[in-house]
Amino acid sequence: MTLFDTLDILGTIAFAISGALSAMNRRLDLFGIFIIAFVTAIGGGTLRDVLIGATPVSWMQNTINLYLIGGVTGVSIIFRNKLDYLKKSLFLFDTIGLGIFTIIGVEAGIQTDLDPIICIALGTMTGCFGGVIRDILCNEIPVIFRKEVYATASIAGGICFMILHALKAPINITYIATTLLIIVIRLLVVKYQVSLPMFTVRNQKT
Amino acid sequence: MTLFDTLDILGTIAFAISGALSAMNRRLDLFGIFIIAFVTAIGGGTLRDVLIGATPVSWMQNTINLYLIGGVTGVSIIFRNKLDYLKKSLFLFDTIGLGIFTIIGVEAGIQTDLDPIICIALGTMTGCFGGVIRDILCNEIPVIFRKEVYATASIAGGICFMILHALKAPINITYIATTLLIIVIRLLVVKYQVSLPMFTVRNQKT
């Protein structure tokens, strides 16, 4: 198993835990918790595969994710009252997951010979869309549209990847630089509480 | 027309009625009622087709569903105040629909040479996802994540199907046993008011 696979698994685990916690907060039942954990972890990659036509989608061809997410759901339920103590590690895993999933998405776009800007969009989609589906299923306005600079970190990482790719940098360096950039941006953003500007319409009667 | 086709049509009708009733409860207009009836009946199969890459999706290649659902919508609207008397038959049709759609989904997975666990997932998706889309469009947390053992019956049926398939049982027996198992589980669950456990996080401030 390569470093890449290991990080992919860490990302899947972090996203699955984040989904399971959301579902428990919404008082869903056991099946609901598993499904929300599942779509949070695989939603982004599934949307990417469907849009570029890479079907059957990847989780159907590699069943390890299904078992992994099932295990994570069980563990999350058992330790649900202890997860507070893990919040910092969770945040880190989640950020690593964002980095890795962004890279996987950009790579899929390059392999399908798409325009660089579309590759970046695919990276962002792969990294962020699982959380969007989680929020829609839990009947909330997706959090990434409201207060996170989550997507921005992913977009910056995608741009960095495409530049290094165009410069024909060695693939390992491209991977590491992209992931590090995403992690650093997200940590800085949270530390300094940066957020994207919001614009509201004055005197609007909807 | 085979027994299988007949049951398929019964399932489509039951799901379409369930969708039309939901939409009328939400005060949607005529077009909204038709669309919700339509997605409830074909949503699961459409998601399955998209994820495995069987496009154009099946309702585009067999227009009978479109006409059938149109007719069901009309009849549901006319008899909307009498449907209470039909609730028991509706529940039965809906459960038969769940059984048949689960089988169709598992079969599609087998035909695409997917792993047995993915075939079961496809069966559950085909049986349950139409209701999930119905609830999302009506702006509710999907009911199957909250209080139904609906999905569990479908999963149990899918497992039964794959075991009989592995044992090379005759296809008719496989179909009948799977459908019966799903119906029996669902009836027992409703009779004895079984529900899946829920887990909530203590002292959680979201």
Added chain:
Amino acid sequence: MTLFDTLDILGTIAFAISGALSAMNRRLDLFGIFIIAFVTAIGGGTLRDVLIGATPVSWMQNTINLYLIGGVTGVSIIFRNKLDYLKKSLFLFDTIGLGIFTIIGVEAGIQTDLDPIICIALGTMTGCFGGVIRDILCNEIPVIFRKEVYATASIAGGICFMILHALKAPINITYIATTLLIIVIRLLVVKYQVSLPMFTVRNQKT
């Protein structure tokens, strides 16, 4: 650039503005505004491409939409308090967009050799579904299911297109007649405040 391309761009712009305004009303951040503008403009075409299997979907093969929508988002934000004065032109653009997107959808169905009724459904989907996704992401029951005769105009246009197509009318006449019919229906409907009938269930306890 043909008249058709010009109108396509007008439609994309109108839909993107409508999405950006919705997002600002929901207090989303910059990224959220762009994404909502984007899915409103390309959602219908993307669903159509995925369901008929035309992947990678069209906005991945033609990046002009991405830049166009980015520009529109910026302009919408800058002039957000002035857009009230543009409401009438916006409504007209939006209606033109509905006409053009309906035609593009019907054409895609004809090119894929689908049944005429499915072609009409594809036209309606291409014209209307972006708005549905916008509403789901903003956590509302889609407006077209509640009070607009939006979809009805699109369906009427689709029927008109298929009849002229069957009669082998020249393609330009087919385009113009379809678009005009959709525009006229929508203007009449808004002027005379027609709405589709709603049906509610008496004494329903959900």
